[in-house]
Every structure is written in C-alpha cells, then in structure tokens.
Amino acid sequence: MKDLYERLRELSEDEARSLLNDLLNLTVPFTEQGNGEQKALADSIVQMYEKSVQHSHSLRVEAEQRKSMVHLVCSMSDAGSLKVALSNLGNRADNEVLSFNDCFSVGPIKDIDRAEGQRSREFWQMEKLSGFMFNHHMNREHQIQRMIEKITAIAEHNSIIIWCADNAHDQVGLRFIMHLLKNRTNSVHMMNVSELFRLNAASMQTNLPHYAQGLLERDVYLNIVIGYEQAEKIIDSERRRYEAEWMELSLEECTLRIWEDGKIKLAAEEELDRRLIAIIDKLAIESEDGFVKAGAVIGELQDHYFQLIDFRFTEYRLWTLISDGCLAFRGLPNAMHQYSVRNNKGRTI
Missing domain, CATH: 1.10.287 (Helix Hairpins)
Structure with a gap:
C-alpha cells in the first residue's frame, strides 16, 4: 500500500x-x-x-477577492516578466495578470470583438503565419474571445493597469482594451514602459529606443514595476479618445501597422519588402554565393527596424518575395535556420 x-x-x-x-x-x-x-x-x-x-x-x-488590482498585458512573454517582477516585490498574491497571445501589429483587426471578426483574423493567420495553429491551440486561455470574457468579467471595484510600450502592437492593444472597458466605472491606469524608461535618468546608457518591454534590462524593468501603484490614471477624455481611435482602426482592412511619430500608421504588407532586400544585399557581401540564412535576415530586421512585428509575418513576406521571383532559396523550408535566400539581381519589387 x-x-x-x-x-x-x-x-x-x-x-x-x-x-x-x-x-x-x-x-x-x-x-x-x-x-x-x-x-x-x-x-x-x-x-x-x-x-x-x-x-x-x-x-x-x-x-x-483578495486581488485588488488587475494588470492587462498584450503578450504572454511580457505577462511572464511582470508576474516574476511582482513576485520579487512580494505583491503577486494581490495582483492578477491577464494577457493576450497575439500580435496586433499584423493581421486584420476589423470587428475582432465579435465572432465573425475573430474568425476572419484566425483564417488570415492560418494562411500567412507558419506554426500559427499549434501556438494558438496551446494557449486557448489567452485567445481573443477568452480574453474578452475575462476583461468584461473584471469586478467594478478592481483597479486596472494596462501595460504598453511605444510600438504598434501594444498601442493597438491599448485601444482595443479601452474599447472593451467602455462604460465601465473601473479606475484605469497606464504604464508605458518606453516613457518610463526615458524618465529613468540612471538607465540612459544607450541611444537605442526601448520600444518593447522585453528590451529593458532586468534591473531597470524591476525599478519600473516598483512604481506600478502610482501608475498614471487615464482620465475620461483620454478614454473616449482611445475608444474613438479603436473604432477607426477596427474599420480598416489593412494587415500591417507600424508606430511612427507617436502614432499608429497603417501600412501595406509590402512595407517590409525593400528593407528585407537591402538586408539580404548587406549580409550577402560576406557570402561566397550570395545566400544568407533566413533567420539572420529576420534577426537583422528586428535589430534595426525598431518595430514590434511578428517574426512569422516577416517570414511570410520573405516567401512572398521568393514566390514572386525576387528571391531565390535553397534548403528545407520548415524552419528559418534550415534555408537560405539570395537576391535575384535585376528583379524589381
């Protein structure tokens, strides 16, 4: 026994x-x-x-019931970092963290507060983004419809903090969340880590823009999280503005959004193509035959474009350029580290 x-x-x-x-x-x-x-x-x-x-x-x-504050985050990785930081501060038990598992800078967002809009977005992601279905079904609790249910179920007495940074993904997510909180009486606050980083004089050791939460050094990020209880409250006029901006965004058919001059800019899918070609030409200088690893191309774009864009979307654009004859490829197309691409000189995009 x-x-x-x-x-x-x-x-x-x-x-x-x-x-x-x-x-x-x-x-x-x-x-x-x-x-x-x-x-x-x-x-x-x-x-x-x-x-x-x-x-x-x-x-x-x-x-x-013991949790007095709800934190809303637009990605699971950022939510994980926030949970760890709150635990280190000894405040995890009093704070609930809810997160989407999505990238709002790419894909259709029209009517995604309704079932038909969610289906349209999922069909687009299934078609364009490699490995989407596996990741989507592995994290059902963070899908859009489930998150809508969780956000609308937040008790009226709970304060809400929305975490974001200066990138299209977070800023679209911020406006979507404000739309979901429309007519709610909760006290809603915002922690923009990009702005808070700029205000942290001790951390200004680089000229690179910290356009995403994941780019912050651990100690700097923890120092920002320490001040979450003093997060800036979003006043009623700002809430109405974010709600109105969401309504404008949700009517658009575009599938790429970037952050430029403090605003969300709608862009064509081809926006990245010339940058990708330029990166391939740059990396090809050190290649004997002009072929460069796809992963290196996408990594270079992420390191220097300063936009938070799903890497799977960037890979989709690579394969579009390959299909159009602008790029040649060799290797196995299953993963970025298994194939290489080369500029087909003379072809235009």
Whole structure:
C-alpha cells in the first residue's frame, strides 16, 4: 500500500486528473445501480469529491477577492516578466495578470470583438503565419474571445493597469482594451514602459529606443514595476479618445501597422519588402554565393527596424518575395535556420 502512495506522488497533474476521471466513471454508476454496500461506498466517494471541489472553488474565489488590482498585458512573454517582477516585490498574491497571445501589429483587426471578426483574423493567420495553429491551440486561455470574457468579467471595484510600450502592437492593444472597458466605472491606469524608461535618468546608457518591454534590462524593468501603484490614471477624455481611435482602426482592412511619430500608421504588407532586400544585399557581401540564412535576415530586421512585428509575418513576406521571383532559396523550408535566400539581381519589387 505504501508503494501505491509513493507512485501516486510521481503522477503529473494531467495524469492525476485522468486517473480521477477514470475512478469517477467507475464509481458513479454504483450510486444508482449498486447494492447496499456498493451504493453506500459510491455515495461517500462522490460526496468526498464534491466537497473537495467546492472547497477548492471557495479558495479560488477568496483568492480572487483578495486581488485588488488587475494588470492587462498584450503578450504572454511580457505577462511572464511582470508576474516574476511582482513576485520579487512580494505583491503577486494581490495582483492578477491577464494577457493576450497575439500580435496586433499584423493581421486584420476589423470587428475582432465579435465572432465573425475573430474568425476572419484566425483564417488570415492560418494562411500567412507558419506554426500559427499549434501556438494558438496551446494557449486557448489567452485567445481573443477568452480574453474578452475575462476583461468584461473584471469586478467594478478592481483597479486596472494596462501595460504598453511605444510600438504598434501594444498601442493597438491599448485601444482595443479601452474599447472593451467602455462604460465601465473601473479606475484605469497606464504604464508605458518606453516613457518610463526615458524618465529613468540612471538607465540612459544607450541611444537605442526601448520600444518593447522585453528590451529593458532586468534591473531597470524591476525599478519600473516598483512604481506600478502610482501608475498614471487615464482620465475620461483620454478614454473616449482611445475608444474613438479603436473604432477607426477596427474599420480598416489593412494587415500591417507600424508606430511612427507617436502614432499608429497603417501600412501595406509590402512595407517590409525593400528593407528585407537591402538586408539580404548587406549580409550577402560576406557570402561566397550570395545566400544568407533566413533567420539572420529576420534577426537583422528586428535589430534595426525598431518595430514590434511578428517574426512569422516577416517570414511570410520573405516567401512572398521568393514566390514572386525576387528571391531565390535553397534548403528545407520548415524552419528559418534550415534555408537560405539570395537576391535575384535585376528583379524589381
């Protein structure tokens, strides 16, 4: 018997859930069809299970009620960094962090607060972005519809902090969130890490723009998070402005957005193509045959373009240039490190 308990501890959470499900499937029929002893045992097991579930639910409700502040983030990686920082500050239990798993700088966003708009966006992503479906289904809790449900379910007494930076992805996400919070009475605040970085004189050791949360050094980021309780409140007039700007954005059919001069700029999908060709020509100087790794091309763009764009969109543009005959490729097209590209001289884009 001791060996059974030890082996139980070795089960993963999913394995334990599966085992419990199997035991319930065996037990429940005896609550109706078993003889006296079988029914009594089955009833006691089911009652024990129901009490345990109810107790766990009560603990979760109590934990949620203790949380006075909800943080909204537009990417899972940024949310992970924020959770770690809050834990380091000893404030994780009082703060809930909700995050999208998306990149709002690319793809259609028309009517994405409704099912038809979400389907349209997903179909576009399935067609254009490699590996989209795997990542999409692995993180169901962070899909747009699920996040809409979570945001609209935030209690009225909770304060809300929206985290963003100076990039089209976060700024579109900010406006989408403000649209979802329309007519809510919650106190809504904003932490723009790009602005806060510029205000942090001790961190000004580089001229590179910190256009994304992930670019901040750990200590600098933690120093910013420390001040979250003094986050700037978004006043009513600003809330109305963000809501109106979202309505304008959500009517557009474009599938690429960039951040330029403090504004979201709508761009054609071909916006990146000339930059990609120029990068390939630059890297090809050190190549004997003119071929350069696709991953190196995309990495170079991300390092010097200062825009937060899904790398899968950039790869989609590479393959468009290949299909159009502007680029040649060799290797295996399964992953960026497995194939190389070369400029087909004389072809124009």
